[in-house]
Amino acid sequence: MRQQTFNNKKSTLYLTATPIGNLGDFSTRAIETLRNVSLIACEDTRQTKKLTSHFKINTHLISCHQHNERSATEKIITALEEGRDVALVSDAGYPLISDPGSLVVSSVLESGFNVSVIPGPSAFLSALVASNLPCDRFTFYGFLSAKSSQRKKELEKLSSREETLIFYESPHRILETLEDMLIILGDRKVCLSRELTKKFEEYIRGNISLVIKEIQDGVKGEIVLIVDGKEDEVPFIEDEKIIQAVRDFMAEGLSNKDAISAAAEKFNLKKNRVYNLYHSN
Template sequence: MRVQRSYKSESVPGANVSGSGTLYLVATPIGNLEDMTMRAIRVLREADLIAAEDTRQTRKLLTHFEIHTRLVSYHEHNKSASGPELIRLLLEGQSIALVSDAGLPAISDPGADLVAEAAEQGIAVVPIPGANAALSALIMSGLPTERFLFAGFPPREKKTLGKWLKDLAKERATLIMYESPHRLGKTLSAMLEAFGDRRIAVIRELTKKHEEAIRGLISECIGWFEEHSPLGEFCLVIDGANESESDGQGENEVWWAELDVEAHVSHYESTMDRKEAIKQTAIDRGVPKRDVYNEVNR
């Protein structure tokens, strides 16, 4: 095994004792500008240049804190060209601060590739901690925090999403993932099918004015968002599998599995009116209410 060592000196900008510069991974606010740390402001001011995922967004942040460091673009679509150039500058002794749109860089963004190459070249990589949406959502979710897995963004294609969730279904750790508002309903429905009806916290707009956490079972959250349009960016925190689920016992067993839609609705009509029965059936099956309504009224 090869052991890599890099040396840094943060007190003075420029080259380290090894001759190369330093790659700083600088956390930026995820909504509230008051979450910007004094250390982050200093590093952004002292770095030779700042590499940003979205220069327009970052320029607003720099203007607010009166930071005038040169700004360059580094994102998914130009990383193959920009990455080697940034590594060259680092090897020449320049210091570079890497930032993402919000939160910690190198998490679900191309910054991870730059960090990997910098480490391979023996360049010092220094994290500047700060706001992070995934961990912020976890600690306010009310779900277990002693073991967790960050899964990033779910796949967009339905078949791929189903397999991706199935692969996570036996994971005992609390699951954390990001999702956009226009895909939230489909993801929750696919999650109900893959995981069963687990506890979940659906958290949006962290640190912003309309920060909100919806906690309950997956089916209950599906019902909530049928009545309230999803707005903002979401973090989903999902309870891990219990012992029987992780051992593969009783996977996806549901009482209504052998019923057709009409029989499913009829079961609920013994205790509630037809409208509520249709709504509950839709929640159970993870489908829109109108699909159930159309099925039973053909």
């Protein structure tokens, strides 16, 4: 199914990201979109009302949460059928990310209408780029199970993943989750982020054991936990064997530099390690 949003005359559902704390992060385009649509479907009307009041947005609000998503979807489809555009928002960040909205989107598309995105703040992406952990490959998992036994099973399945792992967690459960991670994943590097973009924004970076010590007295606010992926297991290689490999490559006619590179490639080691080892002997 091909959709050219701005080249057809179909009604559109706008998935609109909202601030995760700092209202200054709400874009001009997002504000204009919420003003121009005929209906805003939101997770909590009371929370969204604070946002719309601040930006003088008078659009009608309806609730759309996990307990009424089906009936809310019907109202949204009706509005779209009448030629009106609709926006879907969550309390903070993007709708559908650990929030309701999947049923709405699939139903709107099945009904032949447009679905478009108004980009904006994202808690897990903000936490990731500030974590000092690899950002090139990652898996967003969301919330782990509230029960320790089930949570450990989930972590077991994730334990072999080499990419960075991203979780949401509640403040009253974060300590237990970290303790389970220490048991299942080992003492990996993590970054605990909380209250992002707000007055009490905080990052706690370090190994899991260190972060556990740091939060013994508890933490408050919404939490994003970034966890380092599993490291490749590098087999132990005796120093003399590495040095001899460099000498052998040089005996074959390679330069000192090329011999070090060849030995590093042979043993899957970093060149600076081979260089330092060779020149220290």
